[in-house]
Amino acid sequence: MSRIVVQEDRCKGCLLCTTVCPVNIIVQSDRFNVSGYKVAEVPESDAEKCTGCASCALICPDVAIKVYRTPKTKGGK
Amino acid sequence: MSEINEKLVFDKPEIIIDRATHYCPGCHHGIAHRLVGELLDEMELGGNTLMTTSIGCSVFLYNYLNVDAVEAPHGRAPAVATGVKRARPDHFVFTYQGDGDLASIGMAEIMHAANRGEKISVVFVNNTVYGMTGGQMAPTTLIGQKTTTCPNGRCETTQGSPIRMTEIIASLGGVAYAARGSLDSVKNIRTAKKHLKKAFECQTNGTGFGFVELLSGCPTNWKMTPLQANERIQNDMIPYFPLGVFKDISEDGGIC
Ligand SMILES: Cc1ncc(C[n+]2csc(CCOP(=O)(O)OP(=O)(O)O)c2C)c(N)n1
Ligand code: SF4
Ligand code: SF4
Ligand code: SF4
Ligand SMILES: [Mg+2]
Numbered sequence: 498m499s500r501i502v503v504q505e506d507r508c509k510g511c512l513l514c515t516t517v518c519p520v521n522i523i524v525q526s527d528r529f530n531v532s533g534y535k536v537a538e539v540p541e542s543d544a545e546k547c548t549g550c551a552s553c554a555l556i557c558p559d560v561a562i563k564v565y566r567t568p569k570t571k572g573g574k
Numbered sequence: 575m576s577e578i579n580e581k582l583v584f585d586k587p588e589i590i591i592d593r594a595t596h597y598c599p600g601c602h603h604g605i606a607h608r609l610v611g612e613l614l615d616e617m618e619l620g621g622n623t624l625m626t627t628s629i630g631c632s633v634f635l636y637n638y639l640n641v642d643a644v645e646a647p648h649g650r651a652p653a654v655a656t657g658v659k660r661a662r663p664d665h666f667v668f669t670y671q672g673d674g675d676l677a678s679i680g681m682a683e684i685m686h687a688a689n690r691g692e693k694i695s696v697v698f699v700n701n702t703v704y705g706m707t708g709g710q711m712a713p714t715t716l717i718g719q720k721t722t723t724c725p726n727g728r729c730e731t732t733q734g735s736p737i738r739m740t741e742i743i744a745s746l747g748g749v750a751y752a753a754r755g756s757l758d759s760v761k762n763i764r765t766a767k768k769h770l771k772k773a774f775e776c777q778t779n780g781t782g783f784g785f786v787e788l789l790s791g792c793p794t795n796w797k798m799t800p801l802q803a804n805e806r807i808q809n810d811m812i813p814y815f816p817l818g819v820f821k822d823i824s825e826d827g828g829i830c
């Protein structure tokens with residue numbers, strides 16, 4: 498399963514990452530960070546859909562996203 | 575456990591300092607910084623870089639990129655970088671300038687540094703406005719675009735038309751590479767990085783002056799959301815400021 502980690506103290510809630518995700522799993526959370534921005538997140542229930550494409554990280558202006566990719570194995574992601 | 579096989583495929587470049595930036599949400603300066611940082615890491619230039627920063631929202635760039643830096647007075651980065659490179663020719667020297675800085679107050683410096691073919695690289699962030707000072711008209715402001723100094727929209731008759739810097743720079747003899755990219759989409763960000771890499775290589779292999787314009791969003795002064803700002807780049811900016819490589823002498827010979 499691929500996944501992203503949002504570094505919440507860097508995120509500014511601009512939502513650009515939400516527009517480029519091919520599986521549409523990034524949303525704005527209800528949490529505010531120390532700067533008062535509502536940070537982006539992937540809800541637990543959608544986590545396994547991440548393909549590890551890194552589009553979200555490429556468009557993030559604040560280098561707030563790390564992407565971990567797991568090679569596809571038979572019968573799973 | 576799947577975590578055992580997982581690979582970190584995207585992370586903050588080493589050279590980018592881990593500190594939240596002062597930029598507005600959705601500001602493309604952050605993307606431009608990251609692309610420069612990725613290339614300095616990948617080309618292993620970091621320890622040998624002398625950055626010349628400018629005046630504008632990116633004035634604190636030295637807080638975000640872990641390289642030695644000189645802060646130039648408004649518009650004068652190409653002149654300062656000329657001196658820096660001539661004094662330390664073994665170093666990698668680049669300027670990072672906004673459109674107010676480069677195309678307005680600094681028009682003379684950029685034109686002559688390019689024309690002399692200084693062996694420096696220029697990163698030009700064009701967001702069609704003076705961002706830092708609250709959104710005044712820049713030489714690159716589009717016709718009809720409202721700013722604090724053209725509240726009814728820029729009028730061609732009285733204010734002239736937006737200057738296409740990359741085309742002008744490409745026409746100068748000393749220039750090795752001139753290209754325009756955009757930071758509004760994943761695809762364009764990838765291409766913009768290729769332009770920057772080419773421009774940086776022109777310096778590292780001694781070919782000469784490299785110039786890359788990056789069409790960038792300033793949601794705050796455009797009074798838009800970051801999403802709307804990206805749409806504006808697609809719909810209004812790219813048609814006027816076409817993307818592509820306008821000069822590349824590495825493709826056709828080179829200068830001595
Ligand atoms: C000599 C001088 N004149 C004017 C200013 C005020 N000033 C600061 S930044 C700026 C314009 C910046 O616009 P731009 O280069 O487009 O950068 P941005 O903030 O949009 O990235 C101006 C006019 C100054 N700092 N110094
Ligand atoms: S890596 Fe790709 S699939 Fe995963 S959250 Fe980011 S954009 Fe979506
Ligand atoms: S693009 Fe980056 S800063 Fe913007 S919401 Fe997504 S993670 Fe946060
Ligand atoms: S004013 Fe514009 S250029 Fe300056 S930080 Fe905000 S969005 Fe970026
Ligand atoms: Mg500007």
